[in-house]
Amino acid sequence: MNDPEAFVSGLKLLGAGLAMISAIGAGFGVGLAAFGGVQAMGRNPDAAPIIQTNMILGMAFAEAIAIYALAVALIIIFAA
Amino acid sequence: MSEEQTKKGFNWRKWVIYFCILAGIYSAFLGPSILKPISPVVVLPAEPTGLSIGGFEITNTMLATLLADLILLTIAVFVVGKFMRSGSLVPGGFYNAFEALVEFLWNTVEGAAGKWAFRIFPVPATIFLLIFVANLVKLVPGFESIGRIKEVHHGYGYAPVLLTKVGNLSIYTIDKAQKREHVAKEGEHGEGHVDQEKLCEACEIVPFLRGSATDLNFPFALAFIAVLMTQVYGVWALGIGYFEKFIPIRQLIKGGAMGAINFIVGILELILEFAKILSFGFRLFGNIFAGTLLLSIVGALTAVLVPVGLYFFEVFFGIIQAYVFYLLATIFISGATVSHHAEEAH
C-alpha cells in the first residue's frame, strides 16, 4: 500500500486476465462450429465447400467474442 | 548424362543440407552461451526506424509492409509480366504456383459472387496476398531481432556487449545477465544530447523490421477497407436502396410491431458493421501478435528444437488468418451485392 502505482498496475493486470475469461465461451463456440461442420461434411462430402464457408463464418462470429475480450484486455493494460 | 548431372546436383544439395543441420545443432547448443536469449519487451505501438519522408516518420511495421508490397509487385511485374509477354498458354515454374493461388482465390470469389466476381475480386485478393506475404515474410530470421540499440525510456534494460566490428560499424548485442534499471538522467529529452560516442547504459533493441500485423494500424486499415468496400459495392449493385438494410424506414411505416422490430434490427446491423472492423482487425492482430510473443518467449526459454515446431505453427497460422480475413471479406462484400428484399421474397 505504500506504492499506489504498483497497486493500480497490479489491478490492471488482474482485470485484463479476468476479461480474457470470456475466451472460454468463444472456445466452446468455435469448437461447436467445427464439430457441426466436420460432422456435416462427413455426412455429405459433396456439400463440403458450402459447409466449410458457413463453418468459418460461424467460427469467426464466435471468435469475435474472444477478440472483443482481447481488445478490452489490451485497452486495460496499455490504454486505461 | 542429364541423369548423372541431377544425381551430382542432388548429392551436392544433400551435403549442403547436412552442413546446415550440423551448423544449426552446433549454434543451437553453443549459441546461447555466446548470445544470451532475451525475453522481448512487449510493445504495441510500432517503433520509429529513424527514417522519415518529408517529416512523416516511417515505422518498422511500415517498412515491413512496404517489403511485402515490393515482393508482390516483383512477382506481378517479373513473373506474371514475363509469362504474359511470352504468350505461352502452358504455365510453368513459379508462375504456375502463383497462378494456382490466384485461381484458388478466383474460384472462391466466383462461387460466392457470381457475375460480380470480377469487379469484387481485387479487394479480397489483395487482402489475402498482402496478409499472406506479410505473415510469411515476418518469420524470416532477422525480422524483429536486428535493429538499433537505444536507451530504454522506462523500466529495465540490459547492458550492451560488443559483438564484432565491420569497418567503422560496431555490432552490439545485449547481455541478459546484466539487467539494469533505467535511470532518469537530466537533459534526456534534450536535443543533441544523444550520445554518439558513449553507448546507452540500459539498452533495448528497436528492430528495423517488425511484422506488419503486429501493428494495429495494418489490420485495422485492411478491416476498414473491407467494410468500406462492402458499402461501396452494395451501393454500386443496389443503388441508394442498399442503405435500407440499416434504416428500414419503409418497413417502419408499413408494418406495426414487426416493422418496429425490423427497424431496431437494422440499427443493430449498422452497429455490427462497425463491430466488423473491430473483430476483423483484432482477429488478425491478436493471432499474429500472440504468435510473435509466443515465438520469442519460447525462444528465450529453449533455443533448441521447440521453436522449430512453433515456426511451423506460425506459418500455418499466418496462412489461415490470411484465408479467414479473405473469406470473410469475400462473403460480406458478395452478400452486399445481393438485394436484402430478394432474400425475403422467397
Place this chain on the structure above:
Amino acid sequence: MEKLGINLGFFLFQVFNFTILALLMYALAYKPIVRMLENRKNKIAQGLEDARVAAEARANAEKEAKAILQEAQNNAAQKVREATERAEIAAREIITQAEAQASKIREEARMEAAQERDRILLELRSQIASLAIAAAQKLIGEALDEKRQHALLEEFFSGVKSGKVVVLEGVELSGASAEVISALPLLPHEQEAVKRDILSKMGEQATVSFRVDPSIMGGLIVKVGDKILDGSVVGQLESLKQSLL
C-alpha cells in the same frame, strides 16, 4: 489510442498503401491471370468439344467400316454358297448323265448279248432238231420219213402248223400289239406266217414282236393285252400234270 499504437497518419498510410497495391495488382496480375484462366478454360472446352466430335466421327467411320466388312463377308458367303450349289448341281448332272450312259451301255450290252444268244440258238436249231430226231429214232425204234420228221420238229419249235398258228385257232383276238414268245428263234418264213395269222385276226394296224425264251421248251405263247394264249410245251405239260393229279 496512442498507447495502442493507433495513429491516424500510420493508419492512412496503410489504407493508401493498400489502395495503390490493389490497383497495381489488378492491372499487373489479376486482370491478365483471370483473363488467362478464362482463355484456357475456353480453350480446354474447345479442345474437349473437338475431341468429342473427332471421337464421334471415328466411331461413325468404324461403324461404316464394320458395315462394309459385314456386307463383303455376306457377299463372299453368298458367292461361296452359290458356287457350292452350282458345283453340286453340276456334279449331280454329271452323275446322272454318267448313270444314264452306264445304264444305256448296260442295256445295249444286254441287248447285244440277247441277240448273240438268239443268233447262236438259231444256228444251233438245226443241230438240235437233228439231235432230237436221232434220239427219237433210238427211242421209238422206227424211223419216220425224213421230211415228216422235220415238219414235226418245225411245228414243235415254232408252233406253226401248215402256215397257221396252232394256238390261235378258233380264238378271237383284239388289241393294238401282240407278243410272240418262242423256245428257239423263229425262221423268217415262220415269223412271216405267225405275223400274218395274227394280223388277220387283229387287224392290219396291230404290231407284232418276237421274243425267245428257251425255258418254254417248244411251241408258242402269244400275249395280247392281258390275254395269254399258252401253246408252249411247258404249258401243255403243266396242264397235263394238273389233269393227272
